[in-house]
Amino acid sequence: MTAPRFHSLPRLGVGISAEPGSAREGIDALAFDEAHPGLVAFVEYGSDLDRGLDDHVRRWAAAGRATTYHFLDVNLEEPEDVDARWLERTAEAARAIGAAWLCGDAGLWHFGPRDRGHQLLLPPVLTRDSAYATAESIARIEAATGLQVLPENPPGSFYLGDLHILDYFALVSERAGCGLLLDCAHLAMFQRLRGLAPTAGLDGFPLDRVVELHVAGGDEVDVDGLALVEDSHRPEPLADTWAIVERVLPRASSLRALVYECERNRPDEVVGNFRRLGAAFAAASSASSASSSPAAEEA
Amino acid sequence: MSLAAQRAVVRMLFDPAFAAAVRRAPDEVLPGVEPALRAQLAALDDRALRLDRLRRLRALRTLSEEFKGAATLALAERRSLAFLEEFFCSAAFHQSIEERGSMALAFAEFLAGACAEGRLTTPLLADVLAIEAAVARARREPESPSRPPALDDPRARLRCAAGVFPVEVAEGALAALQQAERYLFEVGLMPAVALCDDAPRLTVDAAAGGRLHLVTVPHGGQVSLVTVDAALHVVLRCLPAPRALAAVLDEARARGLERERALAIVRELAADEIVVAAD
Numbered sequence: 001m002t003a004p005r006f007h008s009l010p011r012l013g014v015g016i017s018a019e020p021g022s023a024r025e026g027i028d029a030l031a032f033d034e035a036h037p038g039l040v041a042f043v044e045y046g047s048d049l050d051r052g053l054d055d056h057v058r059r060w061a062a063a064g065r066a067t068t069y070h071f072l073d074v075n076l077e078e079p080e081d082v083d084a085r086w087l088e089r090t091a092e093a094a095r096a097i098g099a100a101w102l103c104g105d106a107g108l109w110h111f112g113p114r115d116r117g118h119q120l121l122l123p124p125v126l127t128r129d130s131a132y133a134t135a136e137s138i139a140r141i142e143a144a145t146g147l148q149v150l151p152e153n154p155p156g157s158f159y160l161g162d163l164h165i166l167d168y169f170a171l172v173s174e175r176a177g178c179g180l181l182l183d184c185a186h187l188a189m190f191q192r193l194r195g196l197a198p199t200a201g202l203d204g205f206p207l208d209r210v211v212e213l214h215v216a217g218g219d220e221v222d223v224d225g226l227a228l229v230e231d232s233h234r235p236e237p238l239a240d241t242w243a244i245v246e247r248v249l250p251r252a253s254s255l256r257a258l259v260y261e262c263e264r265n266r267p268d269e270v271v272g273n274f275r276r277l278g279a280a281f282a283a284a285s286s287a288s289s290a291s292s293s294p295a296a297e298e299a
Numbered sequence: 300m301s302l303a304a305q306r307a308v309v310r311m312l313f314d315p316a317f318a319a320a321v322r323r324a325p326d327e328v329l330p331g332v333e334p335a336l337r338a339q340l341a342a343l344d345d346r347a348l349r350l351d352r353l354r355r356l357r358a359l360r361t362l363s364e365e366f367k368g369a370a371t372l373a374l375a376e377r378r379s380l381a382f383l384e385e386f387f388c389s390a391a392f393h394q395s396i397e398e399r400g401s402m403a404l405a406f407a408e409f410l411a412g413a414c415a416e417g418r419l420t421t422p423l424l425a426d427v428l429a430i431e432a433a434v435a436r437a438r439r440e441p442e443s444p445s446r447p448p449a450l451d452d453p454r455a456r457l458r459c460a461a462g463v464f465p466v467e468v469a470e471g472a473l474a475a476l477q478q479a480e481r482y483l484f485e486v487g488l489m490p491a492v493a494l495c496d497d498a499p500r501l502t503v504d505a506a507a508g509g510r511l512h513l514v515t516v517p518h519g520g521q522v523s524l525v526t527v528d529a530a531l532h533v534v535l536r537c538l539p540a541p542r543a544l545a546a547v548l549d550e551a552r553a554r555g556l557e558r559e560r561a562l563a564i565v566r567e568l569a570a571d572e573i574v575v576a577a578d
Binding site for chain 2: 040077078085108111112113115116117118120124125127130133149158160162166167221223224226228230285
């Protein structure tokens with residue numbers, strides 16, 4: 001088991017997701033912050049080598065605001081995909097915006113050599129071998145970039161392998177010594193597909209390794225009678241997602257950040273949820289600080 | 300082992316016929332996947348694979364951006380989206396997944412196969428495809444450090460610089476490509492215009508003409524197509540892989556180029572860093 005390093009990461013608060021060009025058609029974080037001060041503390045910028053950084057995230061970073069970098073183009077489950085060019089250019093992009101860490105869905109973003117237009121994000125195969133491969137990739141990225149990596153549980157309309165996805169990521173974290181990014185909406189999808197309650201498995205999950213949470217809306221869809229959830233990032237999270245957020249937040253003692261993934265919506269559609277998430281994050285942070293204070297430790 | 304299962308998932312997502320075959324006979328179709336995962340793949344609900352119903356079309360959009368001319372000429376001839384979607388059922392596609400190859404280059408192989416088999420017969424289509432495939436290949440060549448070759452030693456090994464590929468096509472191919480691009484530009488101004496009887500039509504009236512010799516030259520992340528003379532093209536064709544200078548000159552002579560002339564061209568190409576030393 002590798003000792004965790006994530007305790008050194010800064011506490012960022014509640015942030016908003018962004019992708020190349022998302023501010024043009026959705027939410028510009030600086031404009032949103034001006035209209036609604038205090039709701040957005042940082043931007044999590046998702047991109048790939050092909051698209052790089054956009055003007056929106058550069059402006060945000062130039063204003064001295066905090067960021068994280070979410071990669072959209074490396075297959076953590078496939079260590080050979082972590083090549084020198086990707087490492088160099090990703091680290092360069094992350095450092096250009098002062099990203100506090102790297103994060104991204106662990107699974108497959110593409111097949112074969114990195115390329116455009118593959119149109120898939122596949123969750124990892126939930127086996128021990130795959131978890132170890134993911135841990136190997138994370139260790140390689142952290143060693144090469146000097147940045148910590150938080151693997152995220154991906155969405156899916158099916159999952160292969162016998163492990164519960166929480167057990168899979170617990171293994172990854174234990175093996176790589178990394179913190180975790182728990183996407184509550186993606187977890188809700190997994191639980192439904194396995195016929196489990198939204199919060200099933202959380203009691204045995206190392207919530208003290210969760211550094212970042214994602215919250216997003218999803219669409220319930222019917223494919224010829226099969227009920228599935230589409231990871232649409234619409235404004236309103238499903239009730240299952242909220243149930244996971246409420247269970248995890250007070251128990252995630254290492255939590256540093258919460259991202260509301262809503263970048264392509266209208267600002268007025270998401271203000272209410274930013275307020276709700278901000279209050280919940282602040283309450284959880286206060287409780288966490290109180291429980292880790294000397295007085296609390298003595299008690 | 301998990302990656303073998305992931306490759307099968309990708310093939311099932313893009314190719315419903317393959318997914319059906321996995322369901323029918325998983326042991327025969329997926330011998331390389333471990334039994335437990337193979338059983339899970341065979342039991343995957345077909346509807347879960349169909350959640351993203353635009354997956355193929357979006358993949359084709361990206362491929363068509365890179366193969367604008369060839370894809371447009373193919374659609375103009377076949378008048379069928381299903382024809383291009385056959386790519387996802389082709390051996391080229393499945394092989395590219397299993398062998399970690401490039402989907403774009405597999406698409407080029409699929410179209411080239413259709414031309415060779417007479418399923419695509421539009422004049423100049425194969426030439427347009429040859430140009431676009433060379434550019435696609437050049438774009439994907441990993442950069443590699445290079446140094447000048449020692450041309451005073453016949454045993455010195457040479458190679459083309461990364462991303463340098465010679466292409467020989469009919470003279471009219473570039474004009475045909477430009478006509479296809481012009482058509483796409485006009486339709487792209489207002490895609491709904493494709494519904495109209497008086498919409499812009501694709502007109503490819505370029506004559507084949509003589510032979511045109513081109514070379515792909517990458518620089519700064521972009522790829523240029525450079526027109527070269529036939530002699531220079533001959534020399535580059537003698538370098539499909541690293542080989543000794545003497546072998547290059549011998550083959551050039553067999554192709555009708557005097558040794559001294561070929562050596563002068565090699566020197567010229569080395570000075571331009573088109574030909575470099577092979578380690």
